[in-house]
Amino acid sequence: MSETSAPGSSNGPLTGLRIIEFAGIGPGPFAGMMLADMGAEVILIERSTDFATASHYPRMAQNRGKKSVALNLKTEAGQAAAWKLIESADALIEGFRPGVMERLGLGPEEVAKRAPRLVFGRVTGWGQSGPLAHAAGHDINYVALTGVMATAMRPGQAPLLPPTIVGDMAGGAMFLLFGIMCALFEAQKSGQGQVVDAAMIDGVAAMSGLIHQMRGAMGYWKDEPGQNHFLNTSPFYEVFECADGKHITLGAIEPQFYALLLQKLGLHDVDPKRQYQSADWPALKARVAAIVQSKTQAQWCAELDGSDVCFAPVLSLADAPNHPHNAQRHLFVDLEVDGRPQRQPAPAPRFSRTSARTPEQGTKIGQDTDAVLASVGYGATDIAALREAGACA
Structure with a gap:
């Protein structure tokens, strides 16, 4: 290293x-x-x-x-x-x-x-x-x-x-x-x-502190979960299950990232300007969930890794060190402790x-x-x- x-x-x-x-x-x-x-x-x-x-x-x-x-x-x-x-x-x-x-x-x-x-x-x-x-x-x-x-x-x-x-x-x-x-x-x-x-x-x-700021002065944080995109109720900031039972995360909060996400998912009929209309979220989230479930986690990684849709797969502790980004940055090291392998x-x-x-x-x-x-x-x-x-x- x-x-x-x-x-x-x-x-x-x-x-x-x-x-x-x-x-x-x-x-x-x-x-x-x-x-x-x-x-x-x-x-x-x-x-x-x-x-x-x-x-x-x-x-x-x-x-x-x-x-x-x-x-x-x-x-x-x-x-x-x-x-x-x-x-x-x-x-x-x-x-x-x-x-x-x-x-x-x-x-x-x-x-x-x-x-x-x-x-x-x-x-x-x-x-x-x-x-x-x-x-x-x-x-x-x-x-x-x-x-x-x-x-x-x-x-x-x-x-x-x-x-x-x-x-x-x-x-x-x-x-x-x-x-x-x-x-x-x-x-x-x-x-x-x-x-x-x-x-x-x-x-x-x-x-x-940032959450209190968003809740108070900015009025950006909603205590009601159904109206708060951070609380996993929106179609663009959530964990979704894939076809193989594994999961991916999407976090396209900003308008330009959200528009790109809609494009990548093939949701061309969705108006990106209505991103924060929480009344739209339940139906749209169901559509996104169905689309994500049509492919495996590996397939979504191939399509979305490195893009600006704010994407990452949900990896296990065992798999995380093998992701190309984590491996290139040497995020984990393998040791031998009293003759046994240990990862830190x-x-x-x-x-x-x-x-x-x-x-x-x-x-x-x-x-x-x-x-x-x-x-x-x-x-x-x-x-x-x-x-x-x-x-x-």
């Missing part, structure tokens, strides 16, 4: 940045992976109690490019080691419920005293404050409460969204990353770190000069404990003493 560098190389745009990530699930590990992809040194602090099963622990894709240290934070020596790592870092990532880091003695106030320049990145579902701050939740809940899930509601049907992507990764991880980079930039001028409170619910709400998405975005790391298998728990501790001043005898005291593994 020309857009990425060799495994373990450090010429990415974030080379020289050290991040401490406290092991968790969901958006935190994904954010750490993206930072590692871009050249940052991401040190993953994992529980030493998990080290006993490390040989059976999967090499998580989201741990690619990271270094793993297994520490027991309930011991004084384990805490001391964690502090040395934190004091050596530029930023920290944690995704626990509010109060967990404080109970560990590693909360923002304590960190600010010992590492005043460090950016403290926190990602949660509901945020650090508010009536729901301490409640459990998942992606589906955060997207629902913002009103965004309702934008995927077909008439008479329950809304449906792809799991973990909108809330966890987009609303959580991406906004955490944006916040960390903003705070790091500001710290260069002020010399002071700060807390980044990245709540998934905040991020999802922020991403709906390639790093994004791409840079013209400081390329991202080539993805490699994720680190195992405690794999880098000795090397990382040595980087903050621990000698071999010190590390052996830590192990003897049960502070690391």
Whole structure:
């Protein structure tokens, strides 16, 4: 891949940045992976109690490019080691419920005293404050409460969204990353770190800004599904089934694209100027559906791929890497993880000069404990003493 560098190389745009990530699930590990992809040194602090099963622990894709240290934070020596790592870092990532880091003695106030320049990145579902701050939740809940899930509601049907992507990764991880980079930039001028409170619910709400604009000032968004072309009720913005049971998508919102779509489908008797007359949609949509069902997905790809009708086939996760566009852009990479093949998405975005790391298998728990501790001043005898005291593994 020309857009990425060799495994373990450090010429990415974030080379020289050290991040401490406290092991968790969901958006935190994904954010750490993206930072590692871009050249940052991401040190993953994992529980030493998990080290006993490390040989059976999967090499998580989201741990690619990271270094793993297994520490027991309930011991004084384990805490001391964690502090040395934190004091050596530029930023920290944690995704626990509010109060967990404080109970560990590693909360923002304590960190600010010992590492005043460090950016403290926190990602949660509901945020650090508010009536729901301490409640459990998942992606589906955060997207629902913002009103965004309702934008995927077909008439008479329950809304449906792809799991973990909108809330966890987009609303959580991406906004955490944006916040960390903003705070790091500001710290260069002020010399002071700060807390980044990245709540998934905040991020999802922020991403709906265009929809709120269309709904309000522009009057373009209709809450009634039957009058809203985005809600899969129109004949030109929808998923249609093909003759072979596979599906294609059409998204010809603009007039010129809609006119071309009518031409490609042979609907010469349809007036393109009536595109947004929702009363026409049910009958016309039935006609479009019948036309699409007359050919296979492959046949429609041959006819519509690359045209301005705004077309794409609905591909499975297995088939997506083989599409010519995705293959040419090296959208996915194939790895061997502990002797087994594994496919992963390639790093994004791409840079013209400081390329991202080539993805490699994720680190195992405690794999880098000795090397990382040595980087903050621990000698071999010190590390052996830590192990003897049960502070690391």
